[in-house]
Amino acid sequence: MLLVTKIIATLVGIEFLYIMYLETFATTSAKTGRVFNMDKEQLQQPAVKTLFKNQGVYNGLLAVLIFVAVFAFASKAAVIALMLYIVGVALYGSFTSDATIILKQGGLAIITLITCFF
Numbered sequence: 001m002l003l004v005t006k007i008i009a010t011l012v013g014i015e016f017l018y019i020m021y022l023e024t025f026a027t028t029s030a031k032t033g034r035v036f037n038m039d040k041e042q043l044q045q046p047a048v049k050t051l052f053k054n055q056g057v058y059n060g061l062l063a064v065l066i067f068v069a070v071f072a073f074a075s076k077a078a079v080i081a082l083m084l085y086i087v088g089v090a091l092y093g094s095f096t097s098d099a100t101i102i103l104k105q106g107g108l109a110i111i112t113l114i115t116c117f118f
Contacts, residue, residue, distance in 0.1 A: 001070075001074055001075075001076045001079065001116075002115055002116075002118060004115050005076070005079065005112060005115040005116055006070050006071075008108060008111055008112045008115060009066055009069070009070045009079050009083070009112045010066075010067070010070060011108050012066055012083070012086065012108045012109050012112055013063040013064075013066035013067050013070070014063070015063075015105075015108060016059045016060070016062050016063035016066070017059075017060060017063045019056070019059045019105075020056045020057070020059040020060035020063065021056075022035055022036075022056070023052040023053065023055050023056030023059065024052070024053050024056030024057060024060065025056075027043060027049050027052045027053060027056075028040065028043045028044055028049070029043075032052075037098070062082070062086070065078075065082060066079070066082055069082055076116055079112065079116060080113065080116050083109040083110075083112045083113045083116070084113065086105070086106060086109040087102075087106045087109050087110055087113065089105070089106075090102050090104075090105040090106030090109070091106065093105065094106075
């Protein structure tokens, strides 16, 4: 696996740790509201807080899987599989929520995928 692939994949992992932070620990913050285009009142709803926290755990574990694939196993196949998954989820989000999600959430994963084929 190329060094550039490892670096960009690591950035994807850090991105997902940040998303986990917003969803799990800073659930009602102004920054979370801006990132997810939600007002403070929506973020304060107990159901929304619970859903965000659950989604945050998912994103944190995805980050851990990326780090394991890059550093513990140094597996290009695992990195490709994880990046394809991320791009698929971002593509779904771009159709169902906000078209910019494909670039915001999937952009680094797409670049990582491209570097995997060199």
